[in-house]
Amino acid sequence: MKLVFLGPPGSGKGTYASRICEQKGWAHISTGDLFRENLKKQTEIGMKAKKYMDEGALVPDDIVIGMLKERLEKDDCKKGFILDGFPRTIPQAEAMEKITDTDVVVNLSIPDEVLIEKILARRTCEKCGDIYNVADIRFGPNKEHHMPPVNPRVGGVCDKCGGKLVSRSDETKEVIENRLKVYRKQTEPLIKYYREKGLIRDVDVTGPPSIMVPKILGAIGEE
Numbered sequence: 605m606k607l608v609f610l611g612p613p614g615s616g617k618g619t620y621a622s623r624i625c626e627q628k629g630w631a632h633i634s635t636g637d638l639f640r641e642n643l644k645k646q647t648e649i650g651m652k653a654k655k656y657m658d659e660g661a662l663v664p665d666d667i668v669i670g671m672l673k674e675r676l677e678k679d680d681c682k683k684g685f686i687l688d689g690f691p692r693t694i695p696q697a698e699a700m701e702k703i704t705d706t707d708v709v710v711n712l713s714i715p716d717e718v719l720i721e722k723i724l725a726r727r728t729c730e731k732c733g734d735i736y737n738v739a740d741i742r743f744g745p746n747k748e749h750h751m752p753p754v755n756p757r758v759g760g761v762c763d764k765c766g767g768k769l770v771s772r773s774d775e776t777k778e779v780i781e782n783r784l785k786v787y788r789k790q791t792e793p794l795i796k797y798y799r800e801k802g803l804i805r806d807v808d809v810t811g812p813p814s815i816m817v818p819k820i821l822g823a824i825g826e827e
């Protein structure tokens with residue numbers, strides 16, 4: 605299956621995509637992770653992307669599209685994949701159509717006030733990119749939705765690889781607010797774009813990954 609996950613920063617795209625891909629044997633393709641890897645290795649792409657990432661702005665389309673095209677050619681994509689964080693603009697979506705077709709687009713919704721709290725509490729493994737969250741969040745009109753913390757077994761240490769858990773450098777309040785603004789302006793128009801193509805499945809984020817993963821699998825007909 606070829607999937608796109610749409611949703612504002614902090615909606616949980618990376619966490620849900622990683623768990624679903626692990627279950628299904630699909631490739632999890634996060635353009636944000638690809639940029640962070642390039643930055644670590646100080647490649648030309650990483651150096652070009654850095655200033656945009658630091659500000660919470662989007663990296664120019666031609667750089668992202670070239671990087672994605674190369675990634676989709678790898679063998680692990682043959683069984684299926686989830687694109688997490690791509691496309692983020694209409695021109696990216698149009699370019700993608702020339703590279704691959706798309707079966708379903710999952711549109712994750714979550715209130716803004718929850719997003720900021722959630723992103724500030726996110727901890728990412730600096731080695732393998734695994735994601736944790738130290739916040740205990742209740743929201744909804746009657747606080748009926750609960751997102752308990754996703755803690756590692758040992759504080760500050762990744763369960764999967766033993767790497768150190770850190771806050772990403774683009775996870776300050778100022779940069780997060782800019783990333784949300786950029787999402788509303790440049791990425792949200794994709795919801796209408798894909799809805800008109802009949803590809804959207806709307807999913808409200810209402811709980812921890814143990815609730816969200818089966819909910820998303822149900823929405824895409826893969827339960």
Ligand code: AMP
Pocket residue numbers: 613635636637639656657658660661662663664668688689690691692696774783
């Ligand atoms: P993410 O990990 O998805 O939040 O992405 C982190 C940063 O990488 C973003 O704030 C952008 O600067 C950059 N980035 C990731 N994916 C894209 C994309 N599809 N288009 C442009 N910039 C991107």
